[in-house]
Amino acid sequence: MKHGLIQAVETCLVFARDLTERHPKRITAVVAALLVGGTGATFAVANLAPDAADLPVRTVVESIPLQTSESNVTLTAFPAIPxxxxxxxxxxxxxxxxxxxxxxxxxxxxxxxxxxxxxxxxxxxxxxxxxxxxxxxxxxxxxxxxxxxxxxxxxxxxxxxxxxxxxxxxxxxxxxLVASTRLGGGTIQTSLFAATDDARLPDAIGVQLAEIFSGDIDFHRALRKGDRFSVVYETLEGDGEPLRSGRVLSAEFVNAGKAHQAMWFREPTASGAAPKGGYYTLEGDSLRRAFLASPMEFSRVSSGFKMRFHPILQKWRAHLGVDYAAATGTPVRTVADGVVDFAGVQNGFGNVVMVKHRNNQTTVYAHLSRIGVKKGQSVNQGQNIGAVGSTGWATGPHLHFEFRVNGVHHDPLTIARQSESVPVTASAKPLFDRAAAEVRAQLTAAAQVSLASAE
Known part of the structure; x- marks a missing residue:
């Protein structure tokens, strides 16, 4: 029995020596753990299995038949994309x-x-x-x-x-058509239309801007480089595509450092009555004045209300109206509601239309190439009454425009700016104020869009 025990111990020693020779680092880690943990300590014993790097490696190559017959292969046909x-x-x-x-x-x-x-x-x-x-x-x-x-x-x-x-x-x-709302804006470098083109705004929106602020800004002479505008407007769409411009809903125009603001507003009316809308300041004053600033949408003042040397009579005399240079055929509009008092040919005026307004006020439109109204006809502010020409005493195509009060001539540009406006009614003011608050936020957003586009 003693001999068997000795033999078993020897076998263990041989096994231990063999492990030590094959895994010296792992045996060292186990001994270190025993020394640190002490008697009765709990510790983890490293895996004493053979290192995988020392195991023999055998490469197995096996041939696998590839199925290539049409019966075993399915091809997916992709549909054509329009x-x-x-x-x-x-x-x-x-x-x-x-x-x-x-x-x-x-x-x-x-x-x-x-x-x-x-x-x-x-x-x-x-x-x-x-x-x-x-x-x-x-x-x-x-x-x-x-x-x-x-x-x-x-x-x-x-x-x-x-x-x-x-x-x-x-x-x-x-x-x-379906209306959608868009924002835009720009800065004046040369002209209003050049600025709207740069901002990719439709020409119709530029025309409306000039119309809205025509009572406060002389777009013929008062524009300055650096003037800026912001606008919120409708685009009318068909099947999601823009087809035409709608109405300007609100706008701000800064001219010579002074800001002018406008918004479209319809006052509520009695049941059955058609509501009439118009443009107002954000404080509630109407921008529709009794008289438009100009009888044409866009033109150039070639001769003002002053003394001048007459090109035909060849002498100095008072010019009792304003001349607007424009091409033959340019539409001419009445600057206020009224009744046609004369429509025909008259001496040096050539083809001329005279419109009588309230308070014995009369406007005169001379040298027309054609006349579009008749005597006694009622006309509304902005209505087309004829076209620019060079009939009568005229050296070239232009419109001669006069403003008379009780037969006395007055400067038309001054009269237009002094004409009164009508505020929002008291009953509609609360509704207007709520709408104006929304408009202020919209114009702020439009100004930010314009600034981002410029940068």
Missing amino acids: LYRSEVTRSTDTADSLLKRLGVFDAAAAAFLRSNSQVQQVLLGRAGRNVTAEVDSQQSLLGLTARWSPLDDGTFKRLSIRKNGIGFTAQLETLP
């Missing part, structure tokens, strides 16, 4: 030229456009239509849609052309 392209029609467009600009090369589609009566009447040769074409990967036409808004009646036209199994069909519809 392509879209948009254009604006031109007055010179033919079926072929329009389709070519749209990237369509389809003889059958071109033949349909040439032969369809609706396409001929409302699309080809008509400028300003928004057109979108849908084509396939072979550039053949799948569908074509044209949209436009010919009248300011809140609707738009949509012409839809679709490809079917036997050819193409066309459908013309009248649909309602």
Whole structure:
């Protein structure tokens, strides 16, 4: 038994020596842990299994047959993706030229456009239509849609052309426009229209800005470099595409350091009565004065209310009106509500219209190329009454404009700025004040958009 015990101890020693030789670092870690932990301490013993790096490695190569037969392979066919392209029609467009600009090369589609009566009447040769074409990967036409808004009646036209199994069909519809609100602004460098172009604002919005502030700002002579404006306006859309400009909802114009603000507001009326809207300051004063500052939207004052050397009579005499230089045919409008007192030819005035207003006030529009009203006809402020010309004693096309009170001539520019305005009624003032608070926030946002665009 003693011999067996000795043999077992020897076997253990041999095993321990063998482990020490094969794993010296691990054995050292175990001993260190015993020394630190002491008697009865709990400790973790390192795994004494053989190191994986010392295990033998065997590479196994096995051939796997690849299934290549068509019966075992499924190919997914991706559907063709239609392509879209948009254009604006031109007055010179033919079926072929329009389709070519749209990237369509389809003889059958071109033949349909040439032969369809609706396409001929409302699309080809008509400028300003928004057109979108849908084509396939072979550039053949799948569908074509044209949209436009010919009248300011809140609707738009949509012409839809679709490809079917036997050819193409066309459908013309009248649909309602949808109004959306946009912000914009700019800084004057040379002119108002140049600034609105730089700000990518429609020309119609620039015209409205001039109209709104015409009683406070002389856009012919008073604009300064560095003047700035902010505007909130409507865009009228058809199927999500902008088709025409709507109304300016609010605006701010800073001229020579002075800020002028305006907002559109409709006073509530009695049931059944049509509400009338207008532009007001944010304090509630109407911007619609009794007289417009100018009988034309845009023009240049060539001769003011003063003494001058007469170009035809060749002598100094008082110029009893204001001359506006403009091209022949430029529309002329009445500056206030009234009744036509004279419409015809009169001495040096040539073709002339005289409009009588309240309080014995009369305005005169002379040298017209044509007359658009008759004696006794009632006219509203801003109504077209004729066109610029050079009839009578005139050296070139221009409008001679006079303002008379009880037959006495007055400076028209002074009269326009002194004419009164009407405030919001007391009953509508609370509603107006709430709307004005919203407008102030909108104009602040519009100014920030303008500043960000400039930077």
